[in-house]
Amino acid sequence: MGDEFYYDIDMTTVSEGDFPAIETEMKKIVQARTPFERREVSKADALEFYKGEPYKLEMISDLKDGTISLYKQGDFTDLCRGPHIPNTGFIKAFKLTKVSGAYWRADQTKAQLQRIYGTAFFSKKDLEEYLYILEEAKKRNHRKLGTLLDLFSFHDEAPGMPFFHAKGMVVWNLLLQYWREEHQAAGYVETKTPIMLNRELWERSGHWENYRENMYFSKIDDYEYAIKPMNCPGGMLVYKTRPHSYKDLPIRAAEIGLVHRHELSGVLSGLFRVRAFHQDDAHIFMTPDQIKDEILGVLKLVERIYSTFGLGFHLELSTRPQRSIGTDKQWEQATLGLKSALAGYGKEYVVNEGDGAFYGPKIDAHIRDALKRTWQCGTIQLDMSLPDRFDLSYIGADNEKHRPIMIHRTIYGSIERFFGILVEHFAGRFPLWMAPVQAVVLPINDELLSYAREVTSRLQGKGLRCELDSRAESLNKKVREAQLMQIPLILTIGEKEKGAGALSVRTLDGKVNYGIDYDRFFEQVLDHIVKRRLDLNVFSN
RNA sequence: GCCGGCGUAGCUCAGCAGGUAGAGCAGCUGAUUCGUAAUCAGCAGGUCGGCGGUUCGAGUCCGCCUGCCGGCUCCA
Numbered sequence: 001m002g003d004e005f006y007y008d009i010d011m012t013t014v015s016e017g018d019f020p021a022i023e024t025e026m027k028k029i030v031q032a033r034t035p036f037e038r039r040e041v042s043k044a045d046a047l048e049f050y051k052g053e054p055y056k057l058e059m060i061s062d063l064k065d066g067t068i069s070l071y072k073q074g075d076f077t078d079l080c081r082g083p084h085i086p087n088t089g090f091i092k093a094f095k096l097t098k099v100s101g102a103y104w105r106a107d108q109t110k111a112q113l114q115r116i117y118g119t120a121f122f123s124k125k126d127l128e129e130y131l132y133i134l135e136e137a138k139k140r141n142h143r144k145l146g147t148l149l150d151l152f153s154f155h156d157e158a159p160g161m162p163f164f165h166a167k168g169m170v171v172w173n174l175l176l177q178y179w180r181e182e183h184q185a186a187g188y189v190e191t192k193t194p195i196m197l198n199r200e201l202w203e204r205s206g207h208w209e210n211y212r213e214n215m216y217f218s219k220i221d222d223y224e225y226a227i228k229p230m231n232c233p234g235g236m237l238v239y240k241t242r243p244h245s246y247k248d249l250p251i252r253a254a255e256i257g258l259v260h261r262h263e264l265s266g267v268l269s270g271l272f273r274v275r276a277f278h279q280d281d282a283h284i285f286m287t288p289d290q291i292k293d294e295i296l297g298v299l300k301l302v303e304r305i306y307s308t309f310g311l312g313f314h315l316e317l318s319t320r321p322q323r324s325i326g327t328d329k330q331w332e333q334a335t336l337g338l339k340s341a342l343a344g345y346g347k348e349y350v351v352n353e354g355d356g357a358f359y360g361p362k363i364d365a366h367i368r369d370a371l372k373r374t375w376q377c378g379t380i381q382l383d384m385s386l387p388d389r390f391d392l393s394y395i396g397a398d399n400e401k402h403r404p405i406m407i408h409r410t411i412y413g414s415i416e417r418f419f420g421i422l423v424e425h426f427a428g429r430f431p432l433w434m435a436p437v438q439a440v441v442l443p444i445n446d447e448l449l450s451y452a453r454e455v456t457s458r459l460q461g462k463g464l465r466c467e468l469d470s471r472a473e474s475l476n477k478k479v480r481e482a483q484l485m486q487i488p489l490i491l492t493i494g495e496k497e498k499g500a501g502a503l504s505v506r507t508l509d510g511k512v513n514y515g516i517d518y519d520r521f522f523e524q525v526l527d528h529i530v531k532r533r534l535d536l537n538v539f540s541n
Numbered sequence: 542g543c544c545g546g547c548g549u550a551g552c553u554c555a556g557c558a559g560g561u562a563g564a565g566c567a568g569c570u571g572a573u574u575c576g577u578a579a580u581c582a583g584c585a586g587g588u589c590g591g592c593g594g595u596u597c598g599a600g601u602c603c604g605c606c607u608g609c610c611g612g613c614u615c616c617a
Binding site (some may be wrong): 006043058070117126143146147155156159160214259264265266267268269270272273274277278279281343364375376377378379410412413414415416417418442443444445446447448472473474475476477478479480482483484490494495505506510512 | 573
């Protein structure tokens with residue numbers, strides 16, 4: 001798995017305090033240059049060899065008949081497909097990294113084993129490089145930067161539910177503003193549905209049966225309500241408020257919906273995994289022959305939006321899970337629809353059998369973050385069940401009632417998660433267009449305060465998010481703090497600037513651009529913002 | 542939910558083997574008026590996550606709860 005390895009052992013608990021002792025022992029094994037000897041045996045022989053070892057026996061009996069490979073190294077023989085390095089001396093650098101519990105065969109009902117993680121390389125340099133990246137990733141951690149930059153916070157009073165601060169909301173609103181621009185251009189309309197809906201609705205949608213353990217409930221006037229974990233049932237009700245003609249389709253109805261899901265306490269993780277979040281949802285209602293084009297349209301929108309942030313992604317197709325609603329035929333048709341759209345898009349994708357939602361197969365877009373983890377953000381889920389359950393219809397050219405096809409889709413996925421990914425992706429250094437504070441004005445001394453005030457309001461008048469640092473601190477200190485707060489345009493105001501009617505602009509790459517007149521400043525800055533450019537030095541050309 | 546680790550001032554962290562809390566930064570006040578990453582001085586700031594227990598005495602030991610972190614599982 002990537003750069004790391006792990007080994008599960010059924011034993012009393014291990015902690016990181018035990019690592020030095022284990023590593024010393026590992027060092028001995030490496031120094032001994034013990035060879036690995038591969039041996040192929042029959043399944044029966046393997047079962048005989050490992051009698052008394054229940055875990056190995058279970059693994060072996062699940063393997064196909066035929067030869068099974070064993071690797072012997074000293075007095076230890078392990079079951080492994082291989083290949084292995086010739087001897088233990090080939091390991092030039094290694095380190096144990098973490099320890100955790102892991103269920104046997106990832107099954108909660110089975111025994112919990114001790115899983116020890118480590119990493120190993122053919123050279124010390126490679127190991128150091130790997131550890132350096134881990135270190136860098138720690139610095140970019142969105143939880144730390146969120147506190148430092150005053151973007152958001154978490155409180156014991158609402159575990160897993162983020163509080164966005166004033167500066168965080170600036171970024172939030174810009175993300176949505178951009179999103180609305182793109183969606184309007186792509187032919188979407190926007191809707192909004194309530195957070196609480198009654199139990200009957202969730203029974204009708206199938207969530208009561210399939211998703212109840214993740215939902216929050218409330219009782220009002222003797223009626224049971226659920227706080228929505230998904231937006232779709234509400235969207236169904238909106239669709240049903242009036243008859244639809246085939247001429248109206250496709251209807252692309254977006255909704256920034258606030259959903260709540262009771263996730264297990266142990267899985268919460270900053271903005272990446274929360275219990276309350278906003279989805280940039282949309283439900284597209286269409287005729288069967290529009291499936292391919294509509295999905296292709298979403299894929300193109302995904303690509304367009306991610307590229308604005310300089311983010312890469314890959315696609316995964318997930319098929320029917322064990323627990324699901326709908327008929328075999330519906331699933332087949334739905335899965336085929338997604339596959340043909342993917343083929344039309346032409347980009348390679350991964351297939352996850354049995355990983356779909358309970359109401360339909362899906363295509364997920366995964367972004368790669370600064371910690372090298374991939375995060376599912378965008379998702380396109382074809383749903384041939386809900387339209388049935390809610391008896392959706394449209395009138396076709398034949399003047400008959402037909403069932404529309406529906407997809408659910410997101411692009412940011414969870415706005416909270418996407419926000420967190422962006423914080424790490426940019427290391428807190430947002431591009432000019434989305435920076436909470438775009439410019440700060442630093443007067444060199446108090447004599448220049450009133451002029452600096454004028455400059456500040458002049459910039460604000462042009463729509464720039466600009467602040468004045470009027471504190472009686474040294475210029476050095478104010479520059480330092482502006483840099484640390486990742487403010488993209490740092491403007492110092494001294495006699496020179498006042499006299500020449502020009503600006504000295506320091507950008508976040510540390511470069512200072514002297515003598516920029518106001519016309520040029522506004523022209524280049526506003527152009528940079530409008531184009532949502534990603535580069536730091538606004539005046540580079 | 543499960544396994545492991547944590548929880549000391551707004552932030553980052555000290556606090557040795559139980560004797561009753563400390564630093565830097567931030568904040569406030571005053572002085573300084575400075576040309577591109579920390580001017581100086583003073584002041585203030587903590588029921589040491591919560592509850593209970595052991596003890597003459599608990600931030601330090603034990604138990605439970607809670608939250609966070611890393612995994613398992615799950616997932617937007």
